Amino acid sequence: GLDQYRGILEETVLRVAAELRIAAERAVGTPGVTGRTGQFAHIGTAVKSWISYHGMFINVQPRLDWIRLVQSNPAGLRASSLEVEKMQRIEMHAVRESLFRHFASLAGYQQYYPYTGHPLLRRARRKFVHAGNC
Secondary structure, three states: HHHHHHHHHHHHHHHHHOOOOOOOEOOOOOOOOEOOHHHHHEEEEEEEEEEEEEEEEEOOOOOHHHHHHOOOOOOOOEEEHHHHOOOOOOOOHHHHHHHHHHHHHHHHHOOOOOOOEEEOOOOOOOOOOOOOOO
């Protein structure tokens, strides 16, 4: 059910944190994962009219001063990030790869193909013009 699925998502985040050598545990009173400075992963699941909804986000390296302007969980836990927990820069691609690998393992998938682009969404090219000495 939903609790089992949420448990898989939480365990995925715990394994990602362990791989990054970050001490973490399941949040008390709200779905997600916390570290020593606050909650850095949030998880939501629901079923409505026979349709399942789910979501998870992990704060990797956001601007915490903006995040802390809004209370994001009912338990009143402080917002944090993986970068704050580790006290050094963490690359997004490393977290993404670890997340895919651990989720696939816990969900019992033998193969997975992470795809992070779409052929219709192309990266905009920027043109830089040097104005010289005006």
